[in-house]
Amino acid sequence: MMRIGLLGGSFNPAHRGHRMMSVHAARLLRLDEVWWLVSPGNPLKDKAGMAPLGSRFASAKAAARGQRIKVTAIEREFASAFTVETLAKLRRRYPKLRFIWLMGADNLAQFHRWRGWRQIAATVPIAVLPRPGYDGDAHAARALGWLRRFVRPAGQARQWTKWRPPALVLLKMPPEPISASALRAADPHWHRSPDLSFNLKGLRDGVTRKPLA
Numbered sequence: 001m002m003r004i005g006l007l008g009g010s011f012n013p014a015h016r017g018h019r020m021m022s023v024h025a026a027r028l029l030r031l032d033e034v035w036w037l038v039s040p041g042n043p044l045k046d047k048a049g050m051a052p053l054g055s056r057f058a059s060a061k062a063a064a065r066g067q068r069i070k071v072t073a074i075e076r077e078f079a080s081a082f083t084v085e086t087l088a089k090l091r092r093r094y095p096k097l098r099f100i101w102l103m104g105a106d107n108l109a110q111f112h113r114w115r116g117w118r119q120i121a122a123t124v125p126i127a128v129l130p131r132p133g134y135d136g137d138a139h140a141a142r143a144l145g146w147l148r149r150f151v152r153p154a155g156q157a158r159q160w161t162k163w164r165p166p167a168l169v170l171l172k173m174p175p176e177p178i179s180a181s182a183l184r185a186a187d188p189h190w191h192r193s194p195d196l197s198f199n200l201k202g203l204r205d206g207v208t209r210k211p212l213a
Contacts, residue, residue, distance in 0.1 A: 003161060005029060005127070006090075007102040008037040008075075008083055012051055013059035013183055013190055017176045021129045022069055024173040025102050029127060030158045034069045034102070035207060036060050037086065040076045049184060055191035057203055057212055062196075070206030077208065084116030087123050098161050099124045104131040105138035112142040121147060121166040127157070128168065132175045144168075 005025050011018065014036070022034040038057050041047060050056075053073060060071040080086045083101075090099065101124050103111070108128050111117050120126075126147075128138065138144065150166040157169050183190065190196075203212040 001096060001098055001161075002032045003030065003098050003100070005031045005034040005100050005102045006037060006087075006124075007034060008039060008086070010041075010050065010180070011036065011038050011056045011060045011063075012049070012180050013056060014063035015178050015180060015183060016063065017131075017178045018060070019063050019067065019069075020173065020176050021102065021104065022064075023067060025127055025129060025171065026068060028154075028157050028171050028173075029100060029160055031100075032068070034067075036064060036069060036071045037075055038071060038073050039081075040073070041081065051191035054203065054212060055196055058196050059191075061203070061206075072205050072207035073212060074205065074207055077210075082115045084114070084120050084123075087120060091123070100160055101126045102129065103127075104129055104134070106131045106134040108144060109134055109137035109141045111144075117143060118146070118166075121150070121168070123165060125160045125163050125165055125167040125169070127160070127171055129171050129173055130175065132177045 007022060025031065026034055038060055040053055041050065057071060057073055064071055075086050078086060078089045080089060103126065105128055114120065147166060147168050150168055152163060152167055152169045154169055154171055157171060205212060
């Protein structure tokens with residue numbers, strides 16, 4: 001049974017922080033693959049600064065190159081705007097795969113704002129990786145107050161398939177300060193790059209193998 005880590009996000013744009021988080025999670029959790037779920041839109045983020053899905057998908061493909069990472073826009077196919085819906089549909093479509101949700105400490109800090117967050121926690125184990133500047137907020141997070149009794153030792157992370165959700169593990173990795181917001185501030189028109197536009201042609205979903213267009 002394959003062990004899959006799920007990292008959802010806007011990837012606006014994708015960057016080495018996403019890559020580093022995935023590589024470390026794969027090692028610490030002994031994952032066979034990590035799937036990057038490039039969302040059609042994020043209900044908690046401003047639509048005004050969101051690049052087109054194709055550009056964000058292409059940036060994710062470039063950032064994931066050479067790793068056991070599959071980039072997918074399956075949420076668009078599912079027509080699901082919320083993680084709780086995506087997880088339910090993924091588990092129905094792929095019943096023989098074991099999933100663990102990956103998130104940065106910045107997402108844990110606002111996890112209580114996600115629709116059905118308790119249901120998410122009761123559906124799959126969750127692994128949290130540090131993000132510089134957010135770890136304090138994460139440890140004080142409202143959601144962690146409820147999840148704290150379900151925290152598992154990091155030394156047992158590779159046994160996550162034996163855990164019964166809710167189950168949460170706080171992993172460690174070297175700090176990586178890069179962020180998508182800083183990259184957008186440095187280059188607001190990053191998605192108009194000629195190289196990226198070229199890469200949009202012939203994009204294929206890493207999970208469903210369907211053309212993105």
